[in-house]
Amino acid sequence: MSRFGSVITAMITPFTSSGEVDHAGAGALAQWLVSQGNDALVLSGTTGEAACLTDEEQVGLWRTVRAAVDVPLIAGSGTNDTRHAGELTAQAAGAGMDAVLIVTPYYNRPSQAGIDAHFRHVAGCTELPVIVYDIPVRTGRKISAELIGRFAREIPNVVGLKDAAGDPGATAEVIAAAPEGFEVYSGDDSLTLPLLAVGAVGVIGVATHWAAPVMRDMIAAFQSGDIASARSLNARLLESYAFETGDLNPNPVPTKAMMRALGQPAGPCRPPMGFGPDDLEARALAVHERLYA
Numbered sequence: 001m002s003r004f005g006s007v008i009t010a011m012i013t014p015f016t017s018s019g020e021v022d023h024a025g026a027g028a029l030a031q032w033l034v035s036q037g038n039d040a041l042v043l044s045g046t047t048g049e050a051a052c053l054t055d056e057e058q059v060g061l062w063r064t065v066r067a068a069v070d071v072p073l074i075a076g077s078g079t080n081d082t083r084h085a086g087e088l089t090a091q092a093a094g095a096g097m098d099a100v101l102i103v104t105p106y107y108n109r110p111s112q113a114g115i116d117a118h119f120r121h122v123a124g125c126t127e128l129p130v131i132v133y134d135i136p137v138r139t140g141r142k143i144s145a146e147l148i149g150r151f152a153r154e155i156p157n158v159v160g161l162k163d164a165a166g167d168p169g170a171t172a173e174v175i176a177a178a179p180e181g182f183e184v185y186s187g188d189d190s191l192t193l194p195l196l197a198v199g200a201v202g203v204i205g206v207a208t209h210w211a212a213p214v215m216r217d218m219i220a221a222f223q224s225g226d227i228a229s230a231r232s233l234n235a236r237l238l239e240s241y242a243f244e245t246g247d248l249n250p251n252p253v254p255t256k257a258m259m260r261a262l263g264q265p266a267g268p269c270r271p272p273m274g275f276g277p278d279d280l281e282a283r284a285l286a287v288h289e290r291l292y293a
Helices: 023-035 055-068 082-089 112-123 145-154 168-177 189-197 208-223 227-244 253-261 280-291
Strands: 007-010 040-043 073-076 099-103 130-134 158-163 183-186 202-205
Touching: 007 208, 023 040, 023 055, 040 055, 055 073, 055 082, 082 099, 082 112, 099 112, 112 130, 112 145, 130 145, 145 158, 145 168, 158 168, 168 183, 168 189, 183 189, 189 202, 189 208, 189 227, 202 208, 208 227, 208 253, 208 280, 227 253, 227 280, 253 280
Parallel strands: 007 040, 007 202, 040 073, 073 099, 099 130, 130 158, 158 183, 183 202
Antiparallel strands: none
């Protein structure tokens, strides 16, 4: 078993109809996600609309969910401001978090040297385990395989990578060079099976809001050597992968629609994301029904 398990959901942040954080809903949703087979949760990540939350809202959310569930909780405490990210990360342990997820500084597009300095500073602001989050489609910068390897070898509390870079070949290089105990999670649901093949230990997912049992079975089948079953289960998940995000309905708009359709706390996304088209909840139910048919 990996440090945080194999199936982790990057949880949406439920909002009330007036746009406030729905704390009761967040606790209830976290409990439901755990009951569906999630080993751990990421709070206030991309899917949790962290960019639209104040620091006070994020820390309050962390405390609420910590009181609701006893699985490992990973705080998305990275920002594009190194000092700010360090200050927020320093609050995670006191809010009961078990680890932090630190994204590459977005928008600024720093050099590899700048990325290096950023992660070293932020990791130094906490004793909690740190997972590096590489998602160049959103940040505008790819962390080089060489730099990720240096983090793994040189920063004691950097223990893993959430890989959403879309390049399994580069991920294989990272895993081959990393020290024992450094764990890689797929950060792109659709690439989970390919990344398992090069040594990833699981997924930090979005479709796992509703597909955790199938994802868990797929990972277990692969790890037991039943590749045919893993491929079959992955095929069942393809529609969920396609539904979870896209240019017309970016993440987390479809996921919130799915949770509303399933009767779980969600509410709207905060602007600039909003609700999405009127038929999105009906489409979500159809995806869910076919997944479990």
